[in-house]
Amino acid sequence: MQPDAKVNYPIISDPNREIIKQLNMVDPDEKDSTGNLPSRALHIVGPDKKIKLSFLYPSTTGRNMDEVLRVIESLQKTSKFKVATPANWKPGKKVVISPDVTNEQAEEMFPQGFVTKDLPSKKEYLRFVKV
Known part of the structure; x- marks a missing residue:
């Protein structure tokens, strides 16, 4: 990783966890002082703009x-x-x-x-x- 590397895809900030709630990406079992933690969701989207694969890990498990x-x-x-x-x-x-x-x-x-x-x-x- 380079400190000046450019990212060519959108990154969404969700400090109030509103988007993860709308998308049902909340880990129901894990909470911190501000509420439920987001699950570790990864969606791979194909060139046809369709989801080809989804991984959903609990917030306590890292992605491989x-x-x-x-x-x-x-x-x-x-x-x-x-x-x-x-x-x-x-x-x-x-x-x-x-x-x-x-x-x-x-x-x-x-x-x-x-x-x-x-x-x-x-x-x-x-x-x-x-x-």
Whole structure:
């Protein structure tokens, strides 16, 4: 962080906690001498101006910035490619090609190749690729 860094998004001051009450961002269990504390809310909004993800932490729990960055990278990849990120996915690891993408489409979309997981059903829809 630089002391003279410019912030290109709005920051709202709410010293009387009016906005957090209107938005129901109040932690009902935690209070200080001036009233309820705000919960730690984080909303990720996409370019289409729609909320893509919301985290809501109690006021007593800090946010996990590694998780926030992981989610942002997942949202970017899944919006750019027809993929999903599996549980515990980390940036740089393989993602899952969407089941509605045919193998022919996948070969065209991912010329570097992909790996198909053998399933008991013999269906070839669980395909992994690095993007």
